[in-house]
Amino acid sequence: MFKWREDFSVNIKIIDDQHKELFRIGNALYDIVSIKDGIDRYDEILEALYSLRDYAIYHFDYEEQMMKKNDYPGYFEHKKQHDEFIRKVKSMDEESIDKDQIKASMDLIIFVANWIENHILKTDMEYKDYLNNKGIF
Ligand SMILES: [Fe+2]
Numbered sequence: 001m002f003k004w005r006e007d008f009s010v011n012i013k014i015i016d017d018q019h020k021e022l023f024r025i026g027n028a029l030y031d032i033v034s035i036k037d038g039i040d041r042y043d044e045i046l047e048a049l050y051s052l053r054d055y056a057i058y059h060f061d062y063e064e065q066m067m068k069k070n071d072y073p074g075y076f077e078h079k080k081q082h083d084e085f086i087r088k089v090k091s092m093d094e095e096s097i098d099k100d101q102i103k104a105s106m107d108l109i110i111f112v113a114n115w116i117e118n119h120i121l122k123t124d125m126e127y128k129d130y131l132n133n134k135g136i137f
């Protein structure tokens with residue numbers, strides 16, 4: 001589901017590692033939702049979702065500090081995207097996950113996977129050269 005590839009690299013080790021960790025947590029969530037044994041996994045699914053949300057918040061904050069410290073001109077636009085994503089994940093309907101676990105969780109995972117992939121490939125990539133040129137790798 002979530003697969004890190006070389007073209008996701010922003011050539012900054014700690015950021016690449018954080019993106020890989022986001023993918024790892026995303027996959028753990030996907031694995032739980034994919035088990036088809038009929039057992040209610042509401043608590044486990046929510047727990048995995050919360051760790052994804054919390055790690056995303058941690059990573060976004062790290063990225064934002066890095067951009068800010070280096071006077072990155074696209075900082076506000078970039079932060080806006082992070083905030084929007086967190087808002088969306090936070091507003092996920094816990095009740096709908098309870099009622100239709102598999103579908104609601106899969107919908108959310110697909111949204112998260114697409115968002116993260118597009119965000120890294122487009123928005124994160126935009127600071128790559130800027131920060132690399134400041135000696136950050
Ligand atoms: Fe990122």
Ligand SMILES: [Fe+2]
Pocket residue numbers: 060063078082119123124
């Ligand atoms: Fe970002």
